[in-house]
Amino acid sequence: MKKTPIFVSLVLLAVFMSADVMFHLTHGDGWWAAVPGFFALLGGSGCLAIITAAWLLGHLWLSRYEDYYDADRDN
């Protein structure tokens, strides 16, 4: 992993969290409204979770060669 994206992400996360703390930008009546920068965290971790879940599911379980379903029917 390159250093620039990590650096940019962390700086932006800090900016978003502090902006949220200062201006109370996150609204809602759930517990999440109390977490500073909640939706930034949700977006980032959600993206990470989906990439990871897709990678794990795909590589460990659900992948088959492309003509998997054709193999035993074409004769």
Next chain:
Amino acid sequence: MTLTEIINTIPPALVLLIGAALLPVLSVRLRPLVFLALPVLALLMIVNLEPGTAAGFAFMNLELVPLRVDSLSLAFGYVFCLISFFGGLYAFHLKEKGQQIAALIYAGSALGAVFAGDLFTLFVFWELMLVGSAYLVWAGRTRHSAGAGMRYIIVHLAGGGFLLAGILWQFSQTGSIEFSHLEGAPSWLILAGFAVNAAVVPVHAWLPDAYPESSVTGSVFLSAFTTKVAIYTLIRGFEGLEILVWAGAVMAVYGAVYAFMQNDIRRVLAYGIISQLGFMVAAVGIGTPLAINGAVAHAFSHILYKGLLFMCAGAVLFATGRSRLTELGGLWRSMPAVLVLYMIGAVSISGFPLFSGFVSKSMEIYAAEAGHHTAVFLLLQLASAGTFLYTGLKLPYLIFFARDKKLPASSIPRGMYAGMGLAALSCILIGIFPQALYSILPFQADYQPYTAAHLWETVSILLFTGLVFWLMLDKIKPWPHAILDFDWFYRRPAGLVYRVFVETPARVFTRTNDGVMLLAGWLSGVAANPVGFIIWHAGRLKNWIHKLPPPAAEPAVFDPNRYRGSLGAMVLVLMAAFIIVGLASFIR
């Protein structure tokens, strides 16, 4: 009754269906023009319809209502006409009569279904949609589309069977076939039928199986009608049904994860439909006016931006002949206009401010929050991030950028650009003027999408999704793989079922057939010279006893001269016969 009043009792579906019947007699130049005129005509009729109209007639002892007009059916009617028009432009270059007719039947029956006031009329249009759409799947004319179309038909016939069984049960219990809010035991069968068409996980696998195998233009129509008619029927029949909230949340996330795993661009978009339908199904389950408004608004804008995305994917396939991410890359140089149009669709579906997703999808998410469905709210937000990830980042990155494969791209017809352009324009217009969309929703809406909190939330989610994508860019690689889904359960045993129920009986039949033919051939050989057969076998037996070689073969055909006995022997036999008869006459 004035003429206008009479016209206002004609179902707009008839315009498209009659048009489909007329199309075969028109010349090849005229057909695309008529195809474009028909949705415009239908739209004019729909605009003039009075909400509250219910035009019906008695058929045997049933009260059929082919035209029932209210704000819910009108909203779906408008967008079906719009996408038919855009799709018609996109397919303007098409010379193939069959696809044009099928698309019109499909669009017409979808219109018929949303204006149907009773369950039987709904069922008829429901099945008619299957006819048109199955043809469009087969129109892909590949080995895969043949199988996918057949599976599509089988799954939908099963779903239609549930629906019909539910309708009949409902009718026998209540004596009414009116289509309004449904409750009681029969409604579960009807719900099962609706769920198949709404691609609710786990009965969703027909969708990503069939849509990517359709023709370039066919998949645009497919992406619009079947599933959205199902959303309409769910709203009409099952609004506020709790189980749909969870079914929808599961669909939204499931579709997003699966979309991310796919290699075929149209299959990515097909799983994207499931994810987006999840938002709508969840909103139907929540059932508050805000949620229902959200489901209708989202369906409306979804039809337009998903149509646009399928058009762009089709344009890539049309120009390069490829639709696999593993084979694509670096197309921004040769297809910059398609890239721009695609990105408009992608940011619309991702819910960027000033685009249609922002003003429609958010209503559903807020309805979940306002209804205190916290987990569902968070799952839908997660699915939103996923939507941006696979449609807005991964697909364009791998199609238009990434490694330049130096693919030759042929130019695409102007009609395709026109269709994509208008669809893109509609996405932007809805995003900028959401009140136009809100004014046609079923409930009075005082929803404001452009608030500071909503903008903050959207920008946070989208920005950090993008950042993590950038962070993981090295890991984003397409896989040349098939990904298993629930269709495994009927596709994997298909080989075994085929062997047991088709191949084995066929083999038994063939063997029996061969045996009978062999026997018949042998018998006919014997029958040609039965005397020779007996004499030869008798001679062979005699020679075998005497340890001699078998006698020479008898002629194949009977020859009377060869086997005629001597005159003396004949006289002897005759005399013996007379003696026996004479002796017998003495016996009393």
